[in-house]
Amino acid sequence: MASPLDLNNIQGDILKGFPKKTETFYFFRIDDNRVKEFREQLTELVPLITTTNQIKDDRRKIDENKKKGAERQHGPPKLLKMCGVGLSFSHKGLEKIGIRDDIGDANFKDGMLADAKDLGDQGSFSSDKFDPDWIPEFKEEIHGLIQVAGDCHDTVKDKLEEIKDIFSVGDDDATIHKVFRVTGDIRPGAHKGHEHFGFLDGISDPAVQGVDTNPLPGQETIRQGIILLGREGDEFNRPPWAVDGSFLAFRYLPQRVPEFNAFLKNNAIPIPDPSKPPELGMELLGARLVGRWKSGAPVDISPLGDDKALAKDPNRRNDFRYDPLSQERCPFAAHIRKTNPRSDLDSTEANRIIRRGIQYGPEVSAAEAATKRTTKDRGLLFACYQSNIANGFKFIQQSWANRVDFPFGKPIDPGFDPIIGPNQ
Numbered sequence: 001m002a003s004p005l006d007l008n009n010i011q012g013d014i015l016k017g018f019p020k021k022t023e024t025f026y027f028f029r030i031d032d033n034r035v036k037e038f039r040e041q042l043t044e045l046v047p048l049i050t051t052t053n054q055i056k057d058d059r060r061k062i063d064e065n066k067k068k069g070a071e072r073q074h075g076p077p078k079l080l081k082m083c084g085v086g087l088s089f090s091h092k093g094l095e096k097i098g099i100r101d102d103i104g105d106a107n108f109k110d111g112m113l114a115d116a117k118d119l120g121d122q123g124s125f126s127s128d129k130f131d132p133d134w135i136p137e138f139k140e141e142i143h144g145l146i147q148v149a150g151d152c153h154d155t156v157k158d159k160l161e162e163i164k165d166i167f168s169v170g171d172d173d174a175t176i177h178k179v180f181r182v183t184g185d186i187r188p189g190a191h192k193g194h195e196h197f198g199f200l201d202g203i204s205d206p207a208v209q210g211v212d213t214n215p216l217p218g219q220e221t222i223r224q225g226i227i228l229l230g231r232e233g234d235e236f237n238r239p240p241w242a243v244d245g246s247f248l249a250f251r252y253l254p255q256r257v258p259e260f261n262a263f264l265k266n267n268a269i270p271i272p273d274p275s276k277p278p279e280l281g282m283e284l285l286g287a288r289l290v291g292r293w294k295s296g297a298p299v300d301i302s303p304l305g306d307d308k309a310l311a312k313d314p315n316r317r318n319d320f321r322y323d324p325l326s327q328e329r330c331p332f333a334a335h336i337r338k339t340n341p342r343s344d345l346d347s348t349e350a351n352r353i354i355r356r357g358i359q360y361g362p363e364v365s366a367a368e369a370a371t372k373r374t375t376k377d378r379g380l381l382f383a384c385y386q387s388n389i390a391n392g393f394k395f396i397q398q399s400w401a402n403r404v405d406f407p408f409g410k411p412i413d414p415g416f417d418p419i420i421g422p423n424q
């Protein structure tokens with residue numbers, strides 16, 4: 001029998017998620033001539049990596065702080081200073097530091113560039129090789145990623161500086177070099193928790209057996225091995241050092257918000273009832289594309305109008321099962337139905353992921369809104385964890401979101417995912 005989970009040995013972001021207002025992703029390359037020094041310096045970074053138990057403790061402190069704030073009734077409590085650190089290696093990174101064991105995941109081994117075509121990314125062919133239109137740095141050799149999340153930019157900056165100092169970044173004897181650095185921020189004010197199109201995100205992640213012991217109504221409980229390597233539900237033999245790790249999939253996903261809004265306006269669903277507000281048609285279209293109203297209320301429960309009380313209620317907002325033969329309430333192609341078809345399939349467990357993304361880029365400016373054209377880059381730094389990339393992120397994108405006939409067996413072809421489909 002497998003040993004019980006040691007929450008001090010599992011990176012905190014995987015099962016509990018860094019509490020964060022901001023997060024920096026620092027992709028790095030290990031210096032070819034300083035691998036030995038890098039390995040030695042790693043021992044200094046390890047104690048800084050945030051464990052699951054630390055995050056549990058941080059979240060308890062946040063809850064206490066909120067309670068105290070509510071008791072004092074002095075407006076929102078002051079944010080606690082908090083910081084989370086994570087570390088991941090690519091396959092090339094592991095090889096670089098001399099780890100050559102077969103970790104048992106072909107997609108991880110082949111690297112992200114090899115997947116670009118399968119994922120439906122735009123790009124061109126040069127001598128039979130697919131060249132995606134990615135930010136050029138992502139096509140370079142990347143050995144690892146350091147994630148630093150926290151309550152504010154200063155906290156994150158200080159921690160990242162501390163980490164960079166370990167590896168003498170910027171000095172002649174630097175053991176790692178930056179390939180790409182990007183910072184995401186939770187959106188301000190009332191937009192908190194909403195992605196850039198305006199929809200509340202982070203509502204539906206699965207509960208993990210033995211970890212999330214009080215799942216919310218409608219929240220699926222999955223075996224630990226769907227997310228963690230070497231646990232029940234993970235089908236592969238993993239080297240002992242990899243047990244309780246997880247594969248992180250990262251995507252830099254720009255969102256053209258003014259254009260999206262213009263699309264909703266130009267294609268608003270006609271509402272015959274004149275007593276309804278004129279924006280309802282466009283709001284309804286957006287809600288049917290996503291499967292939830294901007295508030296987070298699911299259209300499967302509230303199909304014709306938003307329901308703010310439902311959206312706020314964790315005990316109700318995830319508690320629905322699709323009617324496999326009907327899209328009257330929720331379209332077959334709605335983003336949340338394509339990416340987690342729930343009762344459309346007998347089981348979705350093997351294809352569940354845990355999402356930990358964050359928004360990047362500024363709010364839409366008045367000029368962008370007026371011209372309906374994006375001039376500043378913004379979007380989602382999508383990040384998710386799973387024990388098997390082919391079953392998790394890649395499967396959801398390639399076999400569900402991008403396939404027009406999924407969910408299968410419907411009276412009509414559902415079409416691709418309108419939020420993340422390949423748009424071809």
Ligand code: HEM
Nearest residue numbers: 195199200201202203204253336339340380382396397420
């Ligand atoms: C810019 C790109 C994206 C946007 C704007 C977006 C937006 C959203 C929103 C608003 C929700 C509803 C909130 C929730 O249920 O937590 C959601 C859910 C979800 N998204 Fe995305 N998403 C994006 C990319 C992706 C990608 C790339 C994947 C995976 C390939 C994905 C997988 C999921 C899953 C699994 C759910 C939960 C569905 C459920 O359990 O009902 N999303 N997304």
